[in-house]
Amino acid sequence: MHVVGQPPAAPARGAPGLAPATGPARALEPVLRPLRAYGEYILAAASALGVILALWAAFFYAPTEAIQGDVQRIEYVHVPLAWVAYLAFFVVFAASILYLWRRDERWDLIARANAEIGTLFTTLVLVTGSLWGRPVWGAWWAWDARMTTTLILWFIYVGYLLLRSYTGRSEGGARSAAVLGIVGFVDVPINYLSITWWRTQHPAPQLPLGGEPQAPPAVVETLLLALLAFTLLYAYLLIQVYRLHRLQTEAERLRARIESA
Amino acid sequence: MQGANGFLIAAYIVVWLGFFAYLGWLALRMRGVRTELETVRALVDEHDRDGGREG
Amino acid sequence: MITMITLRRFGAQTASILWKDLRCELRARQVWMAMGMFALLALVIFNFAFDLRVDNVAAVAPGALWIAFVFASILGLGRTFAAEQEHGSLDRLLLCPVDRKAIYAAKLLGNLVFIGAVELISLPVFAAIYNLPVLTGGIIPIVLLGTVGIAAIGTLFAAIAGNTRAREVLLPLLVFPLIVPVVIGAVRATQGLISPLAGDLPWLGLIAAFDVIFLSISAVTFAYVIEE
Numbered sequence: 001m002h003v004v005g006q007p008p009a010a011p012a013r014g015a016p017g018l019a020p021a022t023g024p025a026r027a028l029e030p031v032l033r034p035l036r037a038y039g040e041y042i043l044a045a046a047s048a049l050g051v052i053l054a055l056w057a058a059f060f061y062a063p064t065e066a067i068q069g070d071v072q073r074i075e076y077v078h079v080p081l082a083w084v085a086y087l088a089f090f091v092v093f094a095a096s097i098l099y100l101w102r103r104d105e106r107w108d109l110i111a112r113a114n115a116e117i118g119t120l121f122t123t124l125v126l127v128t129g130s131l132w133g134r135p136v137w138g139a140w141w142a143w144d145a146r147m148t149t150t151l152i153l154w155f156i157y158v159g160y161l162l163l164r165s166y167t168g169r170s171e172g173g174a175r176s177a178a179v180l181g182i183v184g185f186v187d188v189p190i191n192y193l194s195i196t197w198w199r200t201q202h203p204a205p206q207l208p209l210g211g212e213p214q215a216p217p218a219v220v221e222t223l224l225l226a227l228l229a230f231t232l233l234y235a236y237l238l239i240q241v242y243r244l245h246r247l248q249t250e251a252e253r254l255r256a257r258i259e260s261a
Numbered sequence: 262m263q264g265a266n267g268f269l270i271a272a273y274i275v276v277w278l279g280f281f282a283y284l285g286w287l288a289l290r291m292r293g294v295r296t297e298l299e300t301v302r303a304l305v306d307e308h309d310r311d312g313g314r315e316g
Numbered sequence: 317m318i319t320m321i322t323l324r325r326f327g328a329q330t331a332s333i334l335w336k337d338l339r340c341e342l343r344a345r346q347v348w349m350a351m352g353m354f355a356l357l358a359l360v361i362f363n364f365a366f367d368l369r370v371d372n373v374a375a376v377a378p379g380a381l382w383i384a385f386v387f388a389s390i391l392g393l394g395r396t397f398a399a400e401q402e403h404g405s406l407d408r409l410l411l412c413p414v415d416r417k418a419i420y421a422a423k424l425l426g427n428l429v430f431i432g433a434v435e436l437i438s439l440p441v442f443a444a445i446y447n448l449p450v451l452t453g454g455i456i457p458i459v460l461l462g463t464v465g466i467a468a469i470g471t472l473f474a475a476i477a478g479n480t481r482a483r484e485v486l487l488p489l490l491v492f493p494l495i496v497p498v499v500i501g502a503v504r505a506t507q508g509l510i511s512p513l514a515g516d517l518p519w520l521g522l523i524a525a526f527d528v529i530f531l532s533i534s535a536v537t538f539a540y541v542i543e544e
Contacts, residue, residue: 069265069266070265070269071265071268073269074268074269074273077272077276078272081276100540120279120280120283123279124276127275127279128275128276131271131272131275132268134268135265135268152493152496155489155492156494159486159489162489166481166482167480172479173479173480175540175541175543176476176479178540179476180473180476180490182537183469183472183494183533186494186530237287240291244287244290244291244294247291247294247298250298251297251298251301254298254301254304254305255297255301255304257305258301258308
C-alpha cells in the first residue's frame with residue numbers, strides 16, 4: 001500500500017471545477033454544454049420549487065397526527081435534515097478515502113465542503129429535535145441513545161472543522177483531516193443502529209431501509225417530497241461551498257507565491 | 262396539544278433563519294475571497310512584470 | 317517463508333522503537349508520575365462531586381473510574397511524539413526503511429505500558445476508597461480491552477494533533493467523541509461486575525469489536541498522517 005521513499009503524486013494544482021468531456025461524453029456535448037452553463041441555475045430553481053412544495057405539503061397536504069397534533073409536522077423538516085447530514089458525512093468519508101488514494105486536491109475540497117454542510121444540518125437536526133421533544137416528551141433533551149449519538153457526531157465534525165482551521169491549507173493538514181473523516185464516519189452506522197441496541201424514546205424510522213413504509217401514504221409522500229427537496233438544496237449548497245474553498249485555496253497559493261518570491 | 266403549535270412554528274423559523282444566515286455568511290466569504298483574489302492577481306501581474314524587466 | 321521474514325523484521329523494528337521510547341520516557345519520570353497523580357486526584361474529586369453514599373456508589377463509581385482513566389490517558393497520549401518533536405528526530409526516523417505500521421505499533425505499545433502502569437496503581441486505590449469489590453479476575457479483560465481502544469485512537473490522533481499549533485487543546489477534542497462507544501462499553505461492563513444484571517448486553521464483545529475496528533483503521537491510516 002504505502003511504499004517508503006516514493007514521492008507523493010503531485011496534486012492537481014488550481015484544477016478547474018469540471019474537466020472537459022472526453023470519449024463517449026463528447027457525443028452528448030450539445031446537451032452537456034448548456035447543462036454546464038445553466039445547470040447551477042436550474043438546480044437553484046428546482047431546489048427552491050422543491051422546498052416550497054415540501055413546505056406546502058408539510059402544512060396542508062399531510063394529515064394531522066391523531067395523538068401529537070400539528071406539532072408532528074416538525075418531522076417533515078427534521079427527518080430530511082438528518083438524511084442530508086448523514087449523506088454529507090458519508091461523502092466526507094468517501095472523498096477522504098479517494099483523496100488519500102488519488103491525491104487529487106479536489107476530493108479534499110469536496111470533503112471539506114461536505115463537513116461544513118453536514119455540521120450545519122446536524123445543528124439544525126438537534127435544534128428541531130429538541131423543539132419537537134419538549135411538547136411531545138416534556139423535555140428538551142432526553143439523553144436518549146439516538147440523540148446522544150447525534151450530539152457526538154456533531155462534536156466529531158466540529159472537531160474536524162477545528163482541525164482544518166488549525167492546519168490551514170497544507171497537504172499534511174488535508175491528509176490528517178482525511179484520516180479523521182474516515183475514523184469519524186464509524187460513528188454514523190453506530191448512530192443509526194443505536195436505537196435498536198439501547199432502550200430508546202426515539203421513534204423507529206417510518207421509511208426503513210429496504211422495508212415497508214410504516215405510515216399512511218400521505219405522510220410517506222410528504223416525507224419523500226421533503227427528502228428530495230432537501231437533497232437538491234444540499235447539492236446546490238455543495239456547489240457554492242466547493243467553489244468558495246477552491247477560490248480560497250487559489251488565493252492563498254498565489255499569495256504564498258508572491259511572499260516567497 | 263394546541264399550545265404545542267408554538268414549537269412547530271419555532272422549529273420552522275429556526276431552520277430557515279439558520280439556513281439563510283448560513284447562506285449570508287457564505288456570500289460574505291465569497292465576496293471576501295473574490296476581492297482577495299483580485300488583489301493578489303494584481304500583485305502577481307505586477308510582480309511578473311518586474312521580474313520580466315530584470316530578466 | 318517471506319511472510320515469516322517480514323513478520324520478524326516488523327517485530328524487530330517495533331521492539332527497537334519501543335525500547336528507545338521506554339528508556340526515554342523512564343528518564344522523563346515526571347510524566348507518568350503526573351498521569352498517576354492525576355488519575356488518583358480525579359477519583360478523589362468525584363467522591364466530593366457526587367456526594368457518594370452506600371446507596372449510590374455502585375451506580376456512579378464505574379463512570380468515575382473510567383473518566384479518571386481517560387483523562388490520565390490523554391495526558392500521556394499527548395507525549396506520544398514529544399521526544400521526536402523536541403529533537404526533530406521524526407524526519408530521521410521516517411527516512412529509515414521502517415514500516416509505518418511498526419512505528420504505530422511501537423507507539424501504541426508504549427502508550428499501553430504507561431497507561432497500564434497508571435491503571436495498575438489506581439485500581440487498588442479505587443477499590444479501597446470507593447469500597448467496591450472490583451479487584452477480581454473479571455476486571456482484567458475489561459480494563460485491557462478498554463485501554464486498547466482508548467490508546468488505539470489516542471496514538472493515531474496524537475500524531476494528527478502533533479502536526480498542529482494547538483496540540484494540547486486539539487487532542488482531547490478529537491479523541492473524546494471518538495472513544496465514546498468504548499468508554500460506554502467499559503463503564504457498563506464494570507457496572508456488571510459490581511452488580512450483575514440479567515440479560516445485559518455483551519459489553520466486552522462490543523468493546524472488542526470497536527478495538528478491532530479502531531486498530532485496523534488506525535494501522536492503515538497512520539502512514540498518511542506522519543508522511544512528509
